[in-house]
Amino acid sequence: MIINDILIVRHGEVALKGINKPYFEKALLRRINSEAEKIGATGAPDFKAERSDGLVIVRGYAPELRETLAKRILKIFGVATVSYAWELCSREMDDIREAAVLWIRRIVEGRGMDCGSGPAMTSFKIAGKRSDKSYPVTSPEMSADVGGFVLEALGERVRVDVVNPDVKLYIHLRMNAVLIYDNSLEGFGGLPLGTNGKGLVLLSGGIDSPVASWMMAKRGMLIEAVHFHSYPYTSKRAEEKVMELAGIVASYVGKINVHIFNLLPMQEAIAANCPEDEMTLLVRRAMMKIATIVGEQVSANVLITGENLGQVASQTAEALVVTDDATTFPVMRPLIAMDKVDIMDKAQEIGTYETSIQPYEDCCTVFLPKHPRTRPHLENILRSEAQIENYEEIIKEIMAGEVIQIAKPE
Ligand code: ATP
Ligand code: MG
Secondary structure: OOOOEEEEEEOOOHHOOHHHHHHHHHHHHHHHHHHEEEEEOOHHHOEEEEEOOEEEEEOOOOHHHHHHHHHHHHHOOOOEEEEEEEEEEOOOOOHHHHHHHHHHHHHHHOOOOOHHHOOOOEEEEEEEOOOOOOOOOOHHHHHHHHHHHHHHHHHHEEEEEOOOOOOOEEEOOOOOOOEEEOOOOEEEEEEOOOOOOOEEEEOOOOHHHHHHHHHHHHHOOEEEEEEEOOOOOOHHHHHHHHHHHHHHHHHHHHHOEEEEOHHHHHHHHHHEEEEEEEEHHHHHHHHHHHHHHHHHOOOEEEEEEOOOOOOOOHHHHHHHHHHHHHOOOEEEEOOOOOOHHHHHHHHHHHHHHHOOOOOOEEEEEEEEEEEOOOOHHHHHHHHHHOHHHHHHHHHHHHHOOOOOEEOOOO
């Protein structure tokens, strides 16, 4: 009997895509191949990731790479679940029975003894499933038959429990093979990267904007970033922290280009010419204007921020109107209606939290007004902005100092 060790990849929402499904599936395969290549799995002569009747099957990798590969695939957007599985090339009942016994025996032996009172008893359930309805044995018959065989072969070490089994063993009979697996590992779902345009994220060193980037990338959007610092008021270390955050987000998306600018000349001009309580808003507008120029250069479709309604003075509804006015791009704010605790949980889950909370100064904290304006009127803000006579030159000066760094996963 030939048993292939495989990974079954299920692609959740991609499966709902109707006539566009092949496009999404191909994008997903490209991502899987690219992750496999990074760990050298594609070097094996039989390596292949392919679509197969609604699933993606990955096979032919070196056994020692199996776990690393599965972990990487779980981070790919568009992947709902991954299962470690066996593929039997024979569909004979005898072979199916034998493979089921092998699988469950392996688990039983792995569990060892039960508190010294004898071998632990493992409860199991066989869940048969047929895609090939012409196969002479029905799913319930197969479950009962294979279950009986396992009981006979493993004796006192196992018992059947159809409600809450320790092991639920799936036996999926397909047209050319049988797939055997027990549990599935959860991925993030979403859509494959590159299937939904490009977003330019305004990335700070805080908790929110890395989460916002991740959430848009999860919907298939390619991500580039802009970051503003106020060197020498902000430190080089603060900039490194941002690159570190971009690197963590890059571990889901491959790599991220980060366009870095020193915003200090504009901050100084605003401080010298405009009311103090409008400082934050005017700085946010300058960021949006520069991001708009970069967005056009890199052919982005939208800007992305980590803004969240009511979180701080610059994120009231009135303030967001003032910020939006500074760009011609649609601004996507995926966190807008989330509670801070939920954003923090998400940051923990995706791995950015610990880096985000490191205490480095942000450019927004330089020249921070004591009482920022929370209910601004656009006309007033525009009037203040017009006080800065050489506004466009300052923007050009800042743009000329652009540094592009590429964030890659470690
Ligand atoms: P974050 O946690 O993302 O820093 P925040 O709650 O601190 O957000 P603000 O400082 O008001 O909020 O910033 C709002 C948004 O503006 C951020 O989510 C980010 O998209 C953008 N932003 C703020 N500071 C910078 C910066 N230095 N460089 C680039 N974008 C920035
Ligand atoms: Mg911030």
